[in-house]
Amino acid sequence: MCGIAGWAYLDPKRPPMFGDEVLLSSMCDSMWHRGPDAEGVWLGQGVALGMRRLAVIDLETGDQPVWNQDKSVIVVMNGEIYNYRELRKGLEERGHKFYTRSDTEVIPHLYDELGEAFLDVLNGMFAIALWDTKLEKLILARDRFGEKPLYYGTFDEKLFFASEPKVLLTHPKISPVIDPNALHHYLSYDYVPAPLSIFKGISKLPAAHQLVWEAGKIKTIPYWNLSFEKKNENLGIDDAAKELKDLLSVSVKEKLVSDVPLGVLLSGGVDSSTVAALAQQNSSKKVKTFSIGFEEDSFDESEYARQVAEHIGSEHYEDRLSVNTARKLISEIGGWLDEPMSDGSMIPTFLLSRFVREHVTVALGGDGGDEIFAGYPTYYGHKMARVYDAIPGFVKSGVIKPIVNNLATSTDNLSFDYKAKRFVSSADYDLVKRHHSWFGSFSGDQKEQLLTDNVQYVTKDIDVYQRAKAMLSECDATNRIEQMQFLDMNFYLAEDILTKVDRASMAVSLEVRAPFLDHRVAEFAASLPADYKLKGSSTKYILKKAVADILPADIINRKKKGFGMPVAEWLKGTLNPLMRDMLSPSRIIIQDLFNYDYIQQLMREHEQGIANHYKQLWTLLVFELWYENFMKVKR
Secondary structure, three states: OOOEEEEOOOOOOOOOOHHHHHHHHHHHHHHHHHEEEEEEEEEEEEEEEEEEEEEOOOOOOOOOOOOOOOOOEEEEEEEOOOHHEEEEHHHHHHHOOOOOOOOOOHHHHHHHHHHHHHHOOOOOOEEEEEEOOOOOOOOOOOOOOOOOOOOOEEEOOOOEEEHHHHHHOOOOOOOOOOOOOOOOOOHHOOOOOOOOOOOOOEEEEEOOOOEEEEEEEEEEEOOOOOOOOOOOOOHHHHHHHHHHHHHHHHHHHHHHOOOOOEEEEEOOOOOHHHHHHHHOOOOOOOEEEEEEEEOOHOOOOOOHHHHHHOOOOOOOEEEEEOOOHHHHHHHHHHOOOOOOOOOOHHHHHHHHHHHHHHOEEEEEEOHHHHHHHHHHHHHHHHHHHHHOOOOHHHHHHHHHHHHHHHHOOOOOOOOOHHHHHHHHHHHOOOOHHHHHHHHHOHHHHHHHHHEEEHHHHHHOOOOOOOHHHHOOOOOOOOOOHHHHHHHHHHHHHHHHHHHHHHHHOOOOOOEEEEEEHHHHHHHHHHHOHHOOOOOEEOOOHHHHHHHHOOOOOOHHHHHOOOOOOOHHHHOOOHHHHHHHHOOOOOHHHHHOOOOOHHHHHHHHHOOOOOOOOHHHHHHHHHHHHHHHHHHHHHO
């Protein structure tokens, strides 16, 4: 696991300039946390490549950059290639010579044989920068699901790239300017979806895409897209469950390969418990498992994690999140979260990562299970929406909505009133808007009250769901639930879940691997009938059946709780001073982004229990914490 950075000149013949090496080293220094073990820099005609290394595979000779045999192809990579041993064996049989034992070294050799199609044979999580000296071509690539980030932008007659936008901001000519379009998206999604970033002029390479820079021109191309073609629609449920379990076992086993200590993140849910159980089955010694607990009962899952650990026989470690600890961590968000993202689980994810890093360098997690196997309540919500759509309008507006909107406000995790109010408030939207409104914070009407006239004027023609709708047109699924799974994989998973895990874990130099995000697992699941995943109201049906013999029944059958914080209650209590400070008129008015009167209304109604506005207030609080750190650095 590493961080990468560098640039290609608009003029590929341009030799390194005075100060280039200092600049490249400065860019690498700004992401030291991603790779505290070593630095590698290389400057040549037309290009500069740099990286920071977290040594995981080949501790002695695995430094980067790496080359092909004639040193005409140079590569730096952030991530891991899990099938590198098989790839290397085949390459050696075909005459390729290797100088290290690292996984990265297979990439320039594969490029020699396959050209830009080398990405098709990689199984891993990665962000790659490859320079072809003969063709004077730069290739940037991001893994299929977006586990590893990659940003880029054209400044100062160069195409810059880096693992984090803060790295690009070290350049004296790159200033942090907010993109109003990205701000609009953030308020709707709780994160900024690719290819946007919160910074004007800096873009995110979308998951499963490569960028080719040649002759001063940029071309971005998707190299993989998940198909829902029903190749296995006639496969019986029992045979499908067995095959799925075998695929997951292989994926977990591949991710256990490490030259440094390794463990498993265990929440006690089905996904992480599956990974932990299969890891223990594939290990000759006790696997280390790690969990985090909460003082608030409706959010605490630690007892389930302990139950799973005892069942599989792992060596279990547990930490606990208190209100005071959370408050201290929340004030630090802006330091490591270089784009605003208001996922309520990022603080416990950071705390868990920091705790785990005291014991191991690599950890396996359960990310991706909800998207691949239809685990979110929203998927069942779409089934209910079809029933709701059939109800006469006068009944919905005159009976159902008033009853739901008058339900007593609760701050419990995923409380009934919260879910019901979310459901009816978005029920009249089209499919894409409805789906993302269930996840996101601010509706269109709320944004009209929140944003200043200036921001609304420059963003008046923006449709924040345009890319999602365009992407949906590229999906071959005909089932509504599978269509929403497809969107979640490309939006919520890639730009929220995986971004959160990457930033939180890399902030403490921990590598996190996700066995569910093996494309073979995802492709197999997508090829099965839709009701194998969501059967009636039973989510993850096929996954639960596949692991029924290795996990306790009450773990498999218990309701989903999620990995969030009791933000709603904390904003009324211990976090209230921080919220009031960060959302004070002295801060808000000078930014000329938000209307303070509307924010004041949201805070007052939340504090008095009139409404639960925790998502909106938390989204604004995170934005202000980010703003405090990143919009003042060059003033």
